[in-house]
Amino acid sequence: MSTQSQNEVRRSIAEARTIVVKVGSSSLTSSSGHLDPVRLNGLVSAIARTVRMDARIVLVSSGAIAAGFGPLGFDSRPTDVATQQAAASVGQGLLMSQYESAFARYGLKVGQILITARDTIQATQYRNVQRTLDRLLELGVVPIVNENDALASNEIRFGDNDRLSALVANIVRADALVLLTDVDGLYTAPPKEPGSQRIPYVPNVLDTLENVRIGGTGSSVGTGGMVTKLEAARVAAVSGIPTVLTKASNAGPALMGDRVGTVFAPIKRRGTSRRLWIGFAADPRGTLVADEGAAKAIRGGRASLLSAGVVGVTGEFSAGDPVLIVDEQGNRLAKGLSGFDSEEIPQTLGRTSAQLRKLLGPEYAHPLVHRDDLVLL
Numbered sequence: 001m002s003t004q005s006q007n008e009v010r011r012s013i014a015e016a017r018t019i020v021v022k023v024g025s026s027s028l029t030s031s032s033g034h035l036d037p038v039r040l041n042g043l044v045s046a047i048a049r050t051v052r053m054d055a056r057i058v059l060v061s062s063g064a065i066a067a068g069f070g071p072l073g074f075d076s077r078p079t080d081v082a083t084q085q086a087a088a089s090v091g092q093g094l095l096m097s098q099y100e101s102a103f104a105r106y107g108l109k110v111g112q113i114l115i116t117a118r119d120t121i122q123a124t125q126y127r128n129v130q131r132t133l134d135r136l137l138e139l140g141v142v143p144i145v146n147e148n149d150a151l152a153s154n155e156i157r158f159g160d161n162d163r164l165s166a167l168v169a170n171i172v173r174a175d176a177l178v179l180l181t182d183v184d185g186l187y188t189a190p191p192k193e194p195g196s197q198r199i200p201y202v203p204n205v206l207d208t209l210e211n212v213r214i215g216g217t218g219s220s221v222g223t224g225g226m227v228t229k230l231e232a233a234r235v236a237a238v239s240g241i242p243t244v245l246t247k248a249s250n251a252g253p254a255l256m257g258d259r260v261g262t263v264f265a266p267i268k269r270r271g272t273s274r275r276l277w278i279g280f281a282a283d284p285r286g287t288l289v290a291d292e293g294a295a296k297a298i299r300g301g302r303a304s305l306l307s308a309g310v311v312g313v314t315g316e317f318s319a320g321d322p323v324l325i326v327d328e329q330g331n332r333l334a335k336g337l338s339g340f341d342s343e344e345i346p347q348t349l350g351r352t353s354a355q356l357r358k359l360l361g362p363e364y365a366h367p368l369v370h371r372d373d374l375v376l377l
């Protein structure tokens with residue numbers, strides 16, 4: 001895919017039909033960390049204007065914990081997981097109630113979707129989330145997504161909503177991702193540092209960003225800082241989706257394609273939702289080790305992984321489960337869906353399809369990972 005100019009990327013955002021807008025806690029709260037209705041209303045007004053111009057918007061909104069800790073009598077955002085979960089449980093309803101009345105002023109309905117990381121990992125759940133989001137959009141509803149903080153277990157929590165928003169952009173096959181935060185884009189260093197400058201355009205977010213220093217959160221309420229926003233922009237870029245990162249008060253101009261914030265160009269053409277799930281969301285259940293020849297074929301693209309080129313297997317999984325494919329040095333090559341149960345694999349290793357047919361029967365004469373089920377990393 002040839003590199004697009006900044007203007008082209010901004011125009012594609014202005015013309016996007018389906019857009020995922022992510023807003024961070026720091027953009028919805030006052031300096032004391034409590035939910036700020038003025039900021040929330042400003043965002044809703046920008047989104048409503050875009051929806052009126054026939055766009056479909058999914059809003060990924062943080063802010064449940066921020067909305068909940070005040071009513072529970074805490075002075076500041078809690079730091080332990082159990083109290084954060086309790087605050088999110090109280091705050092999520094309050095957050096939705098504010099969104100519901102703010103969008104109602106523009107005649108728009110909202111629908112709440114709370115997602116855990118597991119919902120993006122398991123294929124059936126992923127499709128379920130996809131079906132609900134698609135239907136809400138068809139019905140003209142603005143889906144409002146947050147991580148299901150009250151239930152998310154600590155080990156596999158997103159924690160921030162940045163990466164979740166990039167996965168949601170994949171799920172709804174979005175044309176653009178808009179990341180709204182408390183700074184106007186990516187800077188050459190954390191913006192509080194004197195001399196740091198905004199970077200208006202990143203043509204390839206996979207390149208090392210030379211002379212850019214990325215730091216964590218700048219507020220007492222934000223979670224991932226710039227690190228997770230860049231991860232989100234990377235996932236979007238390799239999924240064929242352009243991203244604009246800017247401050248929440250610039251939501252309107254960003255959605256119009258104006259030169260605010262930082263835009264990240266898409267790098268690859270958009271894959272199918274299923275391949276994107278395999279590549280980004282699926283949690284590998286085991287590992288297959290490819291020999292030198294197979295590793296080369298896989299790196300070249302469009303090759304299946306045959307049992308003849310596999311020298312090792314670890315993990316317990318069933319046919320259809322996601323697996324990681326590595327070379328003999330342990331370098332990650334690809335993710336794919338296994339064609340066999342893990343316990344069937346040892347007897348197939350090193351054998352050609354003809355040998356498998358003869359030794360084990362015709363049902364074994366197929367690739368270990370078919371190329372349609374394989375995504376390069």
Ligand SMILES: Nc1ncnc2c1ncn2[C@@H]1O[C@H](COP(=O)(O)OP(=O)(O)O)[C@@H](O)[C@H]1O
Pocket residue numbers: 023024025026027160180181182183185186187188189190191192212213214215216217218219221222223224225226
């Ligand atoms: N190079 C950088 N450019 C811009 N912001 C940066 C950079 N490094 C760190 N940051 C910090 O990232 C913060 C935004 O992330 P975060 O606080 O998690 O916000 P949100 O709540 O919107 O997710 C900014 O306030 C800023 O202090």
Ligand SMILES: N[C@@H](CCC(=O)OP(=O)(O)O)C(=O)O
Pocket residue numbers: 023024025026061062063064065066088146147149159160161162221222223224225
């Ligand atoms: N899901 C949490 C969001 C956690 C968080 O602070 O995320 P972010 O502001 O996007 O870095 C909440 O609603 O409070």
